[in-house]
Amino acid sequence: xxxxxxxxxxxxxxxxxxGGGTAGPMAAYRARKKNPNAKVILLxxxxxxxxxxxxxxxxxxxxxxIPGHSTPEQYTKEITIANDGIVDQAAVYKYAQNCYGIxxxxxxFGIRFQKDENGEYDVKKVHHMGTYVLPxxxxxxxxxxxxxxxxxxxxxxxxxYMATRLLTGKSGRAAGAIAVNTRSGEFLxxxxxxxxxxxxxxxxxxxxxxxxxxxxxxxxxxxxxGYSMAYHAGAKLANLECFQINPLIKDYNGPxxxxxxxxxxxxxxxxKNERFIECDYWSGQMMQEFYNELQSGKGPVxxxxxxxxxxxxxxxxxxxxxxxxxxxxxxHEQRGTKYSEQMIEMHISEIGxxxxxxxxxxxxxxxxxxxxxxxxxxxxxxxxxxxxxLGAFTNGAIAGEHAVDFAAEVDHDEFDDAAISMxxxxxxxPTKRDDGIPPNQIEYKIRRLVNDYLQxxxxxxxxxxxxxxxxxxxxxxxxxxMARDAHELMRSMEVASILxxxxxxxxxxxxxxxSRWGLYHWRSDYPDTNDSDWKxxxxxxxxxxxxxxxxxxxAPYIIPIAEDEKDAYYKQRITAQA
Amino acid sequence: MPIANxxxxxxxxxxxxxxxxxxxxxxxxDVCPLDVLRISDLTGKAYMKYDECWYCMPCxxxxxxxxxxxxxxxxxx
Ligand code: SF4
Ligand code: SF4
Numbered sequence: 001x002x003x004x005x006x007x008x009x010x011x012x013x014x015x016x017x018x019g020g021g022t023a024g025p026m027a028a029y030r031a032r033k034k035n036p037n038a039k040v041i042l043l044x045x046x047x048x049x050x051x052x053x054x055x056x057x058x059x060x061x062x063x064x065x066i067p068g069h070s071t072p073e074q075y076t077k078e079i080t081i082a083n084d085g086i087v088d089q090a091a092v093y094k095y096a097q098n099c100y101g102i103x104x105x106x107x108x109f110g111i112r113f114q115k116d117e118n119g120e121y122d123v124k125k126v127h128h129m130g131t132y133v134l135p136x137x138x139x140x141x142x143x144x145x146x147x148x149x150x151x152x153x154x155x156x157x158x159x160x161y162m163a164t165r166l167l168t169g170k171s172g173r174a175a176g177a178i179a180v181n182t183r184s185g186e187f188l189x190x191x192x193x194x195x196x197x198x199x200x201x202x203x204x205x206x207x208x209x210x211x212x213x214x215x216x217x218x219x220x221x222x223x224x225x226g227y228s229m230a231y232h233a234g235a236k237l238a239n240l241e242c243f244q245i246n247p248l249i250k251d252y253n254g255p256x257x258x259x260x261x262x263x264x265x266x267x268x269x270x271x272k273n274e275r276f277i278e279c280d281y282w283s284g285q286m287m288q289e290f291y292n293e294l295q296s297g298k299g300p301v302x303x304x305x306x307x308x309x310x311x312x313x314x315x316x317x318x319x320x321x322x323x324x325x326x327x328x329x330x331x332h333e334q335r336g337t338k339y340s341e342q343m344i345e346m347h348i349s350e351i352g353x354x355x356x357x358x359x360x361x362x363x364x365x366x367x368x369x370x371x372x373x374x375x376x377x378x379x380x381x382x383x384x385x386x387x388x389x390l391g392a393f394t395n396g397a398i399a400g401e402h403a404v405d406f407a408a409e410v411d412h413d414e415f416d417d418a419a420i421s422m423x424x425x426x427x428x429x430p431t432k433r434d435d436g437i438p439p440n441q442i443e444y445k446i447r448r449l450v451n452d453y454l455q456x457x458x459x460x461x462x463x464x465x466x467x468x469x470x471x472x473x474x475x476x477x478x479x480x481x482m483a484r485d486a487h488e489l490m491r492s493m494e495v496a497s498i499l500x501x502x503x504x505x506x507x508x509x510x511x512x513x514x515s516r517w518g519l520y521h522w523r524s525d526y527p528d529t530n531d532s533d534w535k536x537x538x539x540x541x542x543x544x545x546x547x548x549x550x551x552x553x554x555a556p557y558i559i560p561i562a563e564d565e566k567d568a569y570y571k572q573r574i575t576a577q578a
Numbered sequence: 579m580p581i582a583n584x585x586x587x588x589x590x591x592x593x594x595x596x597x598x599x600x601x602x603x604x605x606x607x608d609v610c611p612l613d614v615l616r617i618s619d620l621t622g623k624a625y626m627k628y629d630e631c632w633y634c635m636p637c638x639x640x641x642x643x644x645x646x647x648x649x650x651x652x653x654x655x
Contacts, residue, residue, distance in 0.1 A: 001616060046611040050636040055611050160613070182613060212653040214612065214630045221611045221632075251654045327633040331650050435579060487613065487628065 002485040004431055007186030008424070013039040013156070014407040015400075016176060016192035018163045019226070020044035021052020021219075022389055023379030023396030024198035025146045025155075026102075030400035032153040038404050041190060042155050043179055045162040045490075046221055049147055052200060053219050053356070053380065054389060057140035059323040061113070062126070062259055062388045064103060064134040065096045069123040072096035074130045076559045082128070082283045082569050083359050083385045084516050085535055086239060088555040090366040091384045091395075099394045103134075106393065109145040112138045124263035128279045128568055133259050139323045161188055163225065164493055165423050166195060166233040166375065169413020174233070174375035176415075178423045182490040185431065189420055193407035194374045196399045197362070198392070199226030201244065201380040202501040204494070206350025206455060207447040208253050213440065215253050217246055217349040218380075225493075226381035227353055228500035230362040235370040236539040238363040238383040238552075240508035241521045243456070244354035245287050249303070250347035254325035256303045261316050266305040269343060270298040277572045282357060283386075284518030285569040291348060291456075291519050302343035313340035348519075350447075351455055353501060356392065358520055359385035363539060368399035371541075374410070376403050429481075430492040436482030439491040443498060446473055450502050454509070457524040463510050470502055503547065508540050511549035588626040589633060589649040590615065596645035597623040606637035606646055 014035075017028045020042050028042040044051050065075045075096040080087045103121075107113060114122040114135040125131040136142075150157065161179040167189075169175035176191040203218020214220045231237060247268065249256050258268060258280030267275050270293050277289050293301050305313045317339040321329030337344055355361035361383035368376045376399040377383075379392035387395060430439070453466030477499060483489040514530040515523050537552040597603070600622035607615045607624060614628040615637060624645070631651060638646040 046613060047609055050609040050640070051611050055634050055636055056639070210651075210654045212651050214632050215651060215654050216632070219611060219632060219634065220630070252650070253654070326635050326639075327648055327650060330648075331654070334650060334655055437579070438581065490613070491630075 004185040010189045012191045013041045019198035020048035022392035026396035027400035028155040030397045031404035047159045060135040070130045094366040127281045173413040175413040185486040194403040196376040201354035223494040224497045224501040228497040236363045236541040242359040244352040244358045246349040250345045252331040269304040284520035288518035305339045310340045356380035367402045430483035433482045436480040456522040586629045589651045590626040593645045594623045596643045609636040
C-alpha cells in the first residue's frame with residue numbers, strides 16, 4: 001500500500017456527490033429515492049462508514065425547528081439577527097420548513113431523539129430567543145444508520161478517492177471531477193451531468209494552540225478542498241471573512257458543548273466564577289465577549305459545572321465523553337479534571353471556514369445551487385449560515401433532489417481532454433522530485449502564518465505582510481514540495497487547498513472595510529459596523545486567474561426584522577455582575 | 579536539501595497479542611478517516627504509520643478484538 005502506480009480510469013454517471021460525511025450521503029440517498037434509474041456515485045476521501053465531522057456521531061441537534069416549540073419564521077428571524085443581517089432568508093426559511101421532515105426520516109432510520117414523559121420531543125433552549133436544541137440519546141449510531149440506507153438505496157460508493165479539481169464543460173456546466181486514489185496515486189475521471197459538493201469545512205486553516213497539525217477543532221480531513229475546487233471551477237464564495245472561531249476545551253480542542261451543559265444549568269464563567277454572557281449560543285458577538293474576557297484581568301474562561309449536583313455533572317460528563325468526541329474523557333482523566341469538582345479551562349479555536357457554525361461558504365441559493373450551472377453545494381462548505389448537522393442533512397436532501405432532476409434534463413457536457421492531462425501533471429509534480437520540502441513543513445508554515453497574521457483582530461498592514469509571505473510559500477510549494485508515496489501525495493494536495501483558503505481568507509477580509517459578526521470579522525482599523533456601505537454579501541471568485549471580490553445585495557427579507565430586534569445578539573454581556 | 583528522521587511518539591497503540599490482522603482483518607485501517615494506520619509487513623499486525631491522528635476513535639470502536647487503544651497525542655496532553 002502507498003506505493004505510487006500510474007493509472008487512469010474513467011466512469012460515467014448521472015450525479016456525482018463528492019464527500020460522504022453528513023450532507024453527501026443524504027444527497028445521494030435522496031437522489032436515488034427520487035429517481036431510482038439515476039446512476040449516483042458517492043466519492044469519499046476516507047471511508048463513508050466513518051468519515052466527516054460526525055465520524056463518531058453527534059450528541060444532539062442544535063437547530064431543530066419542531067412544531068409546538070418554534071416556527072420557521074422565528075428561526076429565520078433568529079439566524080438573520082445572529083448573522084448580523086447578512087442572510088438570504090429564502091435558504092434559511094426553506095431549511096426551517098424542511099428540517100422537521102428530516103428529523104422524522106432520521107427517526108425512521110433508527111436514530112432516536114429525546115422525548116419527554118408525554119412522548120413529545122424534549123427540546124431545550126440555548127439560543128438567545130427561540131428553542132431549538134434536541135438531544136440524541138443514541139447519537140453514536142448516526143453513521144451506521146446512514147450507511148445502511150446508502151446500501152439499501154444502492155448508491156455506488158468509491159472510498160479513498162480524493163477529488164482534486166472539477167471538470168467544467170464547454171457550455172460552462174459542471175461536467176464531473178478528477179480524483180486521485182489516496183493509496184496508489186491512480187486517477188479516476190468521473191463524468192457527470194450534475195455534481196454536488198459536500199466536502200466539509202476548511203478546518204486545517206489556523207494552527208491549534210497545541211501546535212499539533214491534526215489537533216484541530218474540525219475533523220482534519222476537512223482541509224478545504226471544497227472551497228478551493230469551487231474557486232477554481234469559477235463558483236462564487238460568500239462572506240469568507242466571516243471566519244469560524246469556536247469556544248472549546250483548551251488543548252483538547254473539542255467543543256465545550258454549552259449546548260449540552262446549558263439546559264442542565266452549566267455555563268461559561270471567568271476565573272472569578274462569574275457568568276459573563278447571558279447566552280451560550282455560538283455567534284460572532286458571543287465570541288467577541290468570550291475573547292474580551294480571555295484577555296481581561298478576569299480571564300481565562302472556564303466551563304462551569306461544579307456548582308451542579310454531582311449526579312447532574314456526572315451525567316453531562318457522560319454525554320460529553322461518549323458521543324461526538326469520545327476521547328475527551330481520556331484527556332480529562334490524564335489531567336485529573338472532573339466536571340463535578342473543577343471548572344474546565346476553555347479557549348478559542350483556530351480560525352477556519354465553516355458555514356455550519358458561522359457563514360463562510362460557497363454561495364448557494366435555496367435549492368443548494370452554486371453560481372455554476374449543474375454544480376451544487378451543501379453542508380459546512382455551502383453558504384447557508386449556522387446550519388450545523390441538521391442543516392447538512394436537510395440541505396443535502398434538497399440538493400440531491402434538485403440535482404437529480406436537473407441531471408435528467410441534460411446530456412453530459414463535453415469537456416476539453418487537456419484539462420485531465422494538465423491536472424495529472426499538477427497533482428503528480430511533487431512525486432517527480434527526489435529532493436525538496438515535505439508537505440507537512442509547508443503546511444506548518446502556512447498555518448503558522450495564518451495564526452500570526454490572519455487571526456482577529458484583523459490589521460490591514462499585517463494582512464498585507466501575510467499575503468506577501470504566503471506568495472513566497474506558494475512559490476516553494478510549486479517548485480519544491482516533494483511527496484514520496486501516495487499518502488504524502490494526498491497531504492500535498494491538501495496543502496494546496498489550505499494555501500488557497502489562506503489566500504481567500506486574507507483577500508475577503510481586506511475587502512470588507514468594516515467590522516461585523518463580532519470577533520469573526522473584527523478589523524481594528526475599521527472598528528465600526530457600517531451598514532450603509534456594507535450591509536451586503538461579499539462574493540469572492542476567480543476572474544481570469546485573478547482573485548476578485550464584489551458586493552452582492554442581501555435579498556429582500558421574507559421575515560421582517562424590527563429595528564429594536566436587530567441588535568439583540570449584541571446585548572449579551574451581563575453588566576451588573578454579582 | 580536532505581530529509582531527516584525526526585522521532586515522534588504516536589497516540590495509537592495496538593496490542594499485538596489481540597490483533598488478528600494476520601488472519602486478514604483490516605478494519606481499523608479501513609475506517610480511519612486520516613488513513614494513518616497500516617498492517618506491518620514485518621509483524622503482520624496493525625500499527626500507526628503516520629503521526630496525523632485526530633484522536634477520534636473509530637479504529638478503537640470498530641476493532642473486533644479490542645486490540646486498539648487511542649491515547650491523546652502528547653502535544654495536547
Ligand atoms: S481492527 Fe483490530 S484486529 Fe483488525 S487489524 Fe486493526 S487492530 Fe488488528
Ligand atoms: S483515532 Fe481516529 S485518526 Fe487516530 S488512528 Fe484512530 S481512527 Fe485514525
